[in-house]
Amino acid sequence: MQDFEVDHVEMYVGNLEEAAFGWVEKYDFPVAATSRSADHRSVTLRLGEITLVLTEPTSDRHPGAAYLQTHGDGVAGIALRTPDVTAAFEAAVRGGATAVREPARHPGAGPRQPVVTAAIGGFGDVVHSLVQYDGTAATPKPADYGGREGKLLAIDHFAVCLDAGDLGPTVAFYERALGFRQIFDEHIVVGAQAMNSTVVQGAAGAVTLTLIEPDMNADPGQIDEFLKNHHGAGVQHIAFTSDNAVRAVRRLSQHGVEFLKTPAAYYDLLARRIRVETHEVDDLRTANLLVDGDHGGELFQIFTASTHPRRTLFFEIIERRGAETFGSANIKALYEAVELERTGQRELGAVRR
Incomplete structure (x- = not known):
């Protein structure tokens, strides 16, 4: 069975300089490379094991032009690194994937130049490029951090909003086409709103997608609004x-990243819900971090306020101290946090199990 890792994430952007400046100045991403062609310009940013490719189309011939018109700035591609692109591509197509680009061999000049690439359709308009390096560069070396603490390390997961009724077929697609497996499933109710969530993960656990659909028997909420404003499924x-x-929160906040806020009552009641061992509760309170745990340990997370004009994309900082699963409190906290942010508030209601 093929194994996958996240190689890079490609985002289509309308203003390349502005988008790159935000990642460099606010999130400390160094510029690794730049490129251009007759129909696009790109900047590659790399921090730790995270590689982001920002692409601005410069002609209507580039697929990014149609993407931006439909969705605005957003994640257009999640590239998957694999030791055998041809085998992975053929298996995916047999499993029902749409062939976007047939396997092609490249010269592979340099440690970050792939030797074989292909592409298949994923969810919505998101494409999965398949990337194969030679044996000496199968797992690219993480970028140097310069001794900084609280650094961003890697991508933990992608959260994907799907149209109602598409969750089951999408889960089945990733199982058939890419050999993913389900690791978590939940129906979440927040007031009069509700959603269904299933987490799928690659065979080795290196790629994780949290797939979410709205519950049409409940009132419309944040997932419905994402689908409306994004014009379909997406990250x-x-x-x-x-x-x-x-x-990490302290440093990013100093650089201008805005996070959702958590009221004091959440931390006053925290001891009733979980015993925190890794951080002092006062530090969590100052950083507005949410806490959860499972049989393996603790998990700390916080969500940024969306700066997207359509409010359809935001980010999360997560620290795992042995925790492997997605606890009920965390998923519900995410839903409540975004719901309050969506309605113009900046405080997260206390989360109860």
């Missing part, structure tokens, strides 16, 4: 891991 947020979420 709602990307979660970045950190070795120390408290320090």
Whole structure:
């Protein structure tokens, strides 16, 4: 069975300089490369194991032009690294994937130049490029951090909003086409709103998608609004891991990243819900971090306020201290946090199990 890792994420943007400046100045991403062609310009940013490719189309011939008109700035591609692109592509197509680009071999000059690539359709307008390097560059070396603490390390998961009724077929697609497996499933109710969520993960656990659809028997909520404003399925947020979420939030806040706020009552009641061992509760309170845990350990997370003009994309900082699953409190906290942010508020209601 083929195994996959996240190679890079491609975002289509309407203003390349503005988008790159935000990632460099606010999130500390160094510029790794730039490129251009007759129909696009791109900037590659790399921090730790995270590689982001920002692409601005410069002609209507580029697929990014239609994407931006429909969705605005957003995640257009999640590239998957694999040791055998041809085998992965053929298996995916047999499993029902749409062939976007047939396998092609490249010269592979340099450690970050793939030797074989292909592409298949994913969800909505998001494409999965398949990328194969030579044996010496199968797992590219993470970028140097320069000794900073609270750094961003890798991509923990992608949260994907789907149209109602598409959750089951999408889960089945990833199982058949890419060999993913279900690791978590839940129906979440928040007031009069509700959603269904299933987490699928690659065979080795290196690629994780949290797939979400609205419950049409409940009142419309944030998932419905995302689908309306985004004009279809897409990536709602990307979660970045950190070795120390408290320090990460402190540094990113100083650089101008805005996070959702959590009221004091959440931390006053925290001891009734979970025993926190990794961080001091006062530090969590200052950083507005949410806490959850499972049989493996603790999990800390926080969500940024969306700066997208359509409010359809935001990000998450997550620190795992042994926790492997997605606890009920965390998923519900995410839903409540975004719901309050969506309605113009900046405080997260207390989360109860």
